[in-house]
Amino acid sequence: MPLIEIRDLHFYRGDRAIFKGVDLDIYRGKVTAIMGPSGTGKTTLLKLIGGQLLPDQGSIKIDGQDVHQLKHAQLYELRKRMGMLFQSGALLTDISVFDNVAFPLREHTDLPESMIRDLVLMKLQAVGLRNAKDLMPAELSGGMARRVALARAVSLDPMMIMYDEPFTGQDPISMGTLVNLIKRINQSMGLTSIVVSHDLEETMAIADDIYLLSDGRVIERGTPETLQNSSSEWVKQFMEGLPDGPVSFHYPGVGFEDDLLRSKAAK
Amino acid sequence: MRQKKSTEVTVGLFVILGLLALFFLAMKVSNLTSFNDEPGYRVTAEFENVGGLKARSPVTLAGVRIGRVESITLDSDTYSANVVLNLYASFSTLPTDTAASIYTAGLLGEQYIGLEAGAEEEFLKDGDVIELTQPALVLEQVIGQFLFSKAGGDE
Amino acid sequence: MDGIQRLGRWAIGTSERLGRGYLFLMAILAGVPSTLMRFSLVIQQLYSVGVLSVFLILISGLFVGMVLGLQGYYTLVDFGAEESLGVMVALSLVRELGPVVSALLFAGRAGSALTAEIGLMKSTEQLSGMEMMAVDPIRRIITPRFLAGFISLPLLAAIFSAVGIIGGYIVGYGLLGVDDGAFWTQMQTKTDLYADIMNGVIKSVVFGFVVTWIALFEGHDAIPTSEGVGRATTRTVVHSAFAILSLDFVLTALMFGEV
Numbered sequence: 001m002p003l004i005e006i007r008d009l010h011f012y013r014g015d016r017a018i019f020k021g022v023d024l025d026i027y028r029g030k031v032t033a034i035m036g037p038s039g040t041g042k043t044t045l046l047k048l049i050g051g052q053l054l055p056d057q058g059s060i061k062i063d064g065q066d067v068h069q070l071k072h073a074q075l076y077e078l079r080k081r082m083g084m085l086f087q088s089g090a091l092l093t094d095i096s097v098f099d100n101v102a103f104p105l106r107e108h109t110d111l112p113e114s115m116i117r118d119l120v121l122m123k124l125q126a127v128g129l130r131n132a133k134d135l136m137p138a139e140l141s142g143g144m145a146r147r148v149a150l151a152r153a154v155s156l157d158p159m160m161i162m163y164d165e166p167f168t169g170q171d172p173i174s175m176g177t178l179v180n181l182i183k184r185i186n187q188s189m190g191l192t193s194i195v196v197s198h199d200l201e202e203t204m205a206i207a208d209d210i211y212l213l214s215d216g217r218v219i220e221r222g223t224p225e226t227l228q229n230s231s232s233e234w235v236k237q238f239m240e241g242l243p244d245g246p247v248s249f250h251y252p253g254v255g256f257e258d259d260l261l262r263s264k265a266a267k
Numbered sequence: 268m269r270q271k272k273s274t275e276v277t278v279g280l281f282v283i284l285g286l287l288a289l290f291f292l293a294m295k296v297s298n299l300t301s302f303n304d305e306p307g308y309r310v311t312a313e314f315e316n317v318g319g320l321k322a323r324s325p326v327t328l329a330g331v332r333i334g335r336v337e338s339i340t341l342d343s344d345t346y347s348a349n350v351v352l353n354l355y356a357s358f359s360t361l362p363t364d365t366a367a368s369i370y371t372a373g374l375l376g377e378q379y380i381g382l383e384a385g386a387e388e389e390f391l392k393d394g395d396v397i398e399l400t401q402p403a404l405v406l407e408q409v410i411g412q413f414l415f416s417k418a419g420g421d422e
Numbered sequence: 423m424d425g426i427q428r429l430g431r432w433a434i435g436t437s438e439r440l441g442r443g444y445l446f447l448m449a450i451l452a453g454v455p456s457t458l459m460r461f462s463l464v465i466q467q468l469y470s471v472g473v474l475s476v477f478l479i480l481i482s483g484l485f486v487g488m489v490l491g492l493q494g495y496y497t498l499v500d501f502g503a504e505e506s507l508g509v510m511v512a513l514s515l516v517r518e519l520g521p522v523v524s525a526l527l528f529a530g531r532a533g534s535a536l537t538a539e540i541g542l543m544k545s546t547e548q549l550s551g552m553e554m555m556a557v558d559p560i561r562r563i564i565t566p567r568f569l570a571g572f573i574s575l576p577l578l579a580a581i582f583s584a585v586g587i588i589g590g591y592i593v594g595y596g597l598l599g600v601d602d603g604a605f606w607t608q609m610q611t612k613t614d615l616y617a618d619i620m621n622g623v624i625k626s627v628v629f630g631f632v633v634t635w636i637a638l639f640e641g642h643d644a645i646p647t648s649e650g651v652g653r654a655t656t657r658t659v660v661h662s663a664f665a666i667l668s669l670d671f672v673l674t675a676l677m678f679g680e681v
């Protein structure tokens with residue numbers, strides 16, 4: 001049985017459908033990658049899984065529990081077992097790097113301060129930022145902030161982690177380290193990971209399972225190998241990064257020429 | 268940790284400052300102190316008219332405050348006001364023929380009861396009645412009388 | 423037609439906001455017991471909401487009291503009633519100016535800061551991040567600030583009134599030569615602990631509740647952009663001022679109406 005089962009998910013922002021019937025399974029102990037063009041709703045999907053947004057139709061079950069039927073307290077219990085790396089990092093800006101990573105531990109455990117210190121230094125060491133522990137979030141670069149956020153997301157040793165674009169803004173060296181880290185965390189702790197990313201190569205390297213989303217639906221699903229050999233136009237375009245094809249680079253709406261003509265007509 | 272401690276100390280000082288301010292308002296500004304007067308003894312005085320006198324107005328003797336008005340009620344038989352005075356126990360040597368009048372402090376000031384000591388040998392006790400009273404001056408009446416006497420004088 | 427439609431939209435929008443504000447308040451209050459268990463969070467906020475406002479309150483209170491002393495003296499001296507200066511200063515401060523002016527200053531100093539802080543935390547996904555760390559931002563962030571505001575304002579208002587009365591005394595006795603004894607005794611006989619001082623305190627408790635609620639709600643409800651947060655901050659000050667002044671009228675009518 002999969003850890004997360006998403007069935008017939010519909011979600012609207014105003015009148016705009018972000019999801020029109022998505023079915024998705026995420027298996028325990030696996031790294032599942034979710035890919036798709038910018039603005040398809042990958043971040044939205046993670047927020048739906050975390051119970052921060054309510055679907056308009058359909059259900060999301062984690063470990064057999066329907067996330068959106070849970071009571072407040074139960075939802076918070078469940079979230080203790082989930083880690084999430086936000087696209088923006090979402091570090092608390094008025095406390096230091098160290099305190100940020102220590103935050104979930106201090107909130108949810110009664111561990112003595114000395115043990116918290118050891119744990120935090122361990123997590124920071126893993127992301128290569130142990131010596132940045134006294135910096136404030138405002139003093140970090142975007143990539144560093146993301147790594148601190150990663151250290152924080154794993155500080156409670158959750159059963160699953162959702163990474164929202166973990167590789168963006170990382171140099172090749174830390175990128176390589178992060179790829180290894182995510183893989184290692186997944187294997188050593190038997191964690192379930194969901195990785196949202198645009199970075200094909202890295203995603204291919206760590207994912208067991210890949211979902212391609214576009215236009216509110218799952219377009220393709222498979223292992224890295226099957227996707228690479230897929231005959232679908234859409235998948236090819238996405239995998240090879242071609243500007244023309246079934247996926248439009250542009251936000252949906254009127255065509256460029258129509259728009260130009262219209263503005264002339266208005267004059 | 269050090270920063271946390273100094274935060275706690277300043278917050279503590281802030282709370283103390285606020286409570287001191289409240290204490291100051293209660294003790295120095297309001298009549299709380301005069302509420303907790305030393306338990307005194309009560310005497311009653313009957314006035315034809317009390318004007319603007321209120322419960323808790325001061326009672327003075329030779330300008331010195333020696334008590335306060337406890338209550339004012341209407342006597343339905345005599346149609347006059349029954350004023351109960353609470354006098355401090357330390358002024359227990361008021362002669363029984365002491366007189367009580369209602370005065371106004373300044374032109375617009377508050378009204379208070381002024382006592383004038385008499386000459387009797389015996390002293391007022393709890394529950395006694397002050398016989399000699401002079402009602403409050405009601406400004407309209409005074410002016411009315413003044414105008415009346417003026418008019419009368421002209422004739 | 424257009425005007426009517428706009429009015430309708432405004433009315434719908436406003437009642438939706440009121441509804442959200444009410445639900446938000448209920449959520450805050452539901453968090454009070456657990457926040458009381460972790461009072462250190464409230465103490466931190468008492469520092470930024472209360473302590474940092476003390477200086478402003480002290481200075482403003484002193485000057486307002488001194489001005490009252492001057493103005494009161496020139497009015498009263500014409501009636502030969504300058505001895506009542508103490509009463510006038512004390513009653514104006516304790517009943518009205520203390521609670522109202524300190525609430526207005528509090529809205530400008532602490533309320534706007536609260537809105538900006540919460541709004542920024544929302545726009546940088548810090549609140550959302552906390553939710554995902556299974557930390558309820560209402561309980562961890564909002565309720566401690568609410569309690570701090572609610573506790574701070576009555577204390578600040580008391581400080582304001584006390585300093586103001588001292589300011590009035592400095593001007594009346596020190597500068598204008600009003601009789602020392604008359605200033606205090608008249609004040610003491612005419613100022614009632616319950617009717618005046620306690621009612622003033624009740625006013626500032628109500629203002630503290632409302633101003634902090636507005637400030638936190640505006641921050642939490644802000645559109646998460648820099649412009650949105652800026653607007654929310656302005657709204658906090660404007661709505662707080664409206665709320666303070668209109669509630670002051672209602673409370674005054676209720677408390678001092680029947681003489």
Ligand SMILES: Nc1ncnc2c1ncn2[C@@H]1O[C@H](COP(=O)(O)OP(=O)(O)OP(=O)(O)O)[C@@H](O)[C@H]1O
Pocket residue numbers: 013018037038039040041042043044045087
């Ligand atoms: N708060 C919001 N209000 C209204 N619309 C929103 C909001 N957040 C996102 N959207 C819309 O939802 C769509 C999906 O957004 P989402 O952030 O999930 O995209 P994404 O797939 O994560 O994109 P990216 O790869 O650029 O991060 C976007 O087209 C966006 O316009």
Ligand SMILES: [Mg+2]
Pocket residue numbers: 042043044087164
């Ligand atoms: Mg995204």
